[in-house]
Amino acid sequence: MSAPQPQPQSQPSASPQPWHASPALLVAYTLGRLSAADAWSAEAHLVSCPSCRAELGRIVDDVDDTRDVLALARTRVLSQPPPAPAAQRLGQRAASAGLRRAIVRVGARSGAPWHLRWVVRPASLGAVALAVAAATAFAGISHVVVGATNSPTSGTAWLLWLLAPAVPVAGVALSGLGAGDELELELATPSAGWRLVLWRALAVVVTAVPLALLAGWVTASLTGPAPPGLVPPGTSGVSGAWLPVLWLLPALALTATALALGTWLVLWQAAAVVGVVWLLVVGVPSLVLRTPSSSAVGSALDSSATPFASAWVVHLISGWAQPVWLLVLAAAVVVVVVRRDAFGTVKPSLTARWTTGGGEA
Amino acid sequence: MSEQVLVEVSDLAVVLGRGKKQRRAVDGLDLRLGAGVHGLLGPNGAGKTTLVRVLATVLPPSSGDISLLGVDVRDVRRRRELRRQIGYLPQAFGYYPRFTVREFVEYFAWLKEVPAARAGVAVDTALERVGLADRAGDRMKSLSGGMLRRAGVAQALVNDPRVLLLDEPTAGLDPEQRVAFRSLLRELALDAAVVVSTHLVEDVAGACTHVVLMEAGRVVATGTPAGLAEAGRRGLVHDGDGVCGLVGSGSADDGLASAIERGYTGVLRAARVSGPGAAPVVLPEPAASTSGAPTSAAGA
Numbered sequence: 001m002s003a004p005q006p007q008p009q010s011q012p013s014a015s016p017q018p019w020h021a022s023p024a025l026l027v028a029y030t031l032g033r034l035s036a037a038d039a040w041s042a043e044a045h046l047v048s049c050p051s052c053r054a055e056l057g058r059i060v061d062d063v064d065d066t067r068d069v070l071a072l073a074r075t076r077v078l079s080q081p082p083p084a085p086a087a088q089r090l091g092q093r094a095a096s097a098g099l100r101r102a103i104v105r106v107g108a109r110s111g112a113p114w115h116l117r118w119v120v121r122p123a124s125l126g127a128v129a130l131a132v133a134a135a136t137a138f139a140g141i142s143h144v145v146v147g148a149t150n151s152p153t154s155g156t157a158w159l160l161w162l163l164a165p166a167v168p169v170a171g172v173a174l175s176g177l178g179a180g181d182e183l184e185l186e187l188a189t190p191s192a193g194w195r196l197v198l199w200r201a202l203a204v205v206v207t208a209v210p211l212a213l214l215a216g217w218v219t220a221s222l223t224g225p226a227p228p229g230l231v232p233p234g235t236s237g238v239s240g241a242w243l244p245v246l247w248l249l250p251a252l253a254l255t256a257t258a259l260a261l262g263t264w265l266v267l268w269q270a271a272a273v274v275g276v277v278w279l280l281v282v283g284v285p286s287l288v289l290r291t292p293s294s295s296a297v298g299s300a301l302d303s304s305a306t307p308f309a310s311a312w313v314v315h316l317i318s319g320w321a322q323p324v325w326l327l328v329l330a331a332a333v334v335v336v337v338v339r340r341d342a343f344g345t346v347k348p349s350l351t352a353r354w355t356t357g358g359g360e361a
Numbered sequence: 362m363s364e365q366v367l368v369e370v371s372d373l374a375v376v377l378g379r380g381k382k383q384r385r386a387v388d389g390l391d392l393r394l395g396a397g398v399h400g401l402l403g404p405n406g407a408g409k410t411t412l413v414r415v416l417a418t419v420l421p422p423s424s425g426d427i428s429l430l431g432v433d434v435r436d437v438r439r440r441r442e443l444r445r446q447i448g449y450l451p452q453a454f455g456y457y458p459r460f461t462v463r464e465f466v467e468y469f470a471w472l473k474e475v476p477a478a479r480a481g482v483a484v485d486t487a488l489e490r491v492g493l494a495d496r497a498g499d500r501m502k503s504l505s506g507g508m509l510r511r512a513g514v515a516q517a518l519v520n521d522p523r524v525l526l527l528d529e530p531t532a533g534l535d536p537e538q539r540v541a542f543r544s545l546l547r548e549l550a551l552d553a554a555v556v557v558s559t560h561l562v563e564d565v566a567g568a569c570t571h572v573v574l575m576e577a578g579r580v581v582a583t584g585t586p587a588g589l590a591e592a593g594r595r596g597l598v599h600d601g602d603g604v605c606g607l608v609g610s611g612s613a614d615d616g617l618a619s620a621i622e623r624g625y626t627g628v629l630r631a632a633r634v635s636g637p638g639a640a641p642v643v644l645p646e647p648a649a650s651t652s653g654a655p656t657s658a659a660g661a
Contacts, residue, residue: 185456190443191473341437
């Protein structure tokens, strides 16, 4: 029943006996010798008739010309990568690959496709964002749980105030840390040195500072007018939401100090030193010199528990301290500019890993 | 082969560490290298890695002069221009684990200031040369040790360097890859000084046009693999002033690799006897050999 029938039938439509294309017809079709109308009807039949398709396959195999054409088509098809499933493509777009492509695309338009991509990618910006988010979450939770306002003079918000200026420094440390001894490879390249270091630090600062300011604005927007001690002279009645702007100069000054120190030390170690010193200067007096009421765990988070801590942070950041931070920033920038060439060679490491090359000479 | 001197080192000293741990990793080293594959041989602690790091401009010299391509490595103003022409593979190198192999090499093409118009082709060529073209899309963290090593070689090659410094490049490669790698080295060395620190005698026999033997931070002998093999076959005498003679007629049935190995140990022993004051030995060429052809002595 399913055997191919070589003789074409005269009534193809109503007949119980199925019509099949003749070998001569199929050969003519294969060689492209049928008229357009005949070729279309042959194709229409081939679509619905498996046995004629099988016959066509045998004929095609026998005709030399088509064999070559098919072989060529086959290799071309196989050499193209299979299209990714739609779901997979969507997933990729949603994930970091999409962001990367967007950056590359923006970069390509600006005529600097390489630059942005390679500066941003190893800079661990994700870690910076995470640090800011964690600090914000902490402040937010303390606000909800304790009911404290997020003004630095009360509650646990002083912790956010303590950490926020150091966030870009942490980012710089991470950007220099990367995968470990890749620095050895990077150092031997012409880009090594102050350009690369500063580009990366800039990427970190540009990410961290707005994020930190936004976090501060979000957590502080619930507070009322700024406490008197925080307000810079001559600007009374400033809303509490604007207080995190006070972070800007300390953050920049700490970052620049880390970079300045990085002309003598391995950069991530320099940043670590600055970060630790900052935490010691701000954190230790705050923790050690607490009022006696804070000794009980229950009252440790109470708004009355940390007046000294709050006051200390406030003193370090606001009012008279701002010009000092400006001076620190300026001094650090001068050091970086004067000693910029030192970024281009290996530094004595505090852990002595770099100077000895891992012990192997 | 060009006779131009590409690497010139005179009286180099490198002091590592501070205080009690201080030591002179390289001490009074002189070296002149032209185009070719220069095998840097020596026992552990001889100063090979330190020398390579100084040549790579990563580690500043404590004293002495180094000029690469006629540029003093301490000249900060010309450092950038110099580094564009250096390729460097350290013994151990880190990488950003989420980079793909291609991104890793692209990143170094960018760091080495390969013009953007040429970078794509340069990256493809480098990946093909080390046989990683089909793994270009894989993440660095998914590579095996040998593949990481080849990716490291690819980044060293990507800028077509005129001074190529490879510290133990064949470590972790399987025998087949090593053979391919040696022919790549010879190809690269046509107009570049390729310095290969290695402890594998087959590398020296198979790829090097010159050998530099180091011991205790200085060069104790220079020559060709054929010269080193000849010293191994016939035995070496020298009078401590760098004048070197061969004793005996040699056994012709010795293979090249084992002859080189015996030459290597013989030269080191002689260097230890004559002490640090002696001038480096210049290994005499075997009479029938053409200079610099590593395979010429193999059939002898």
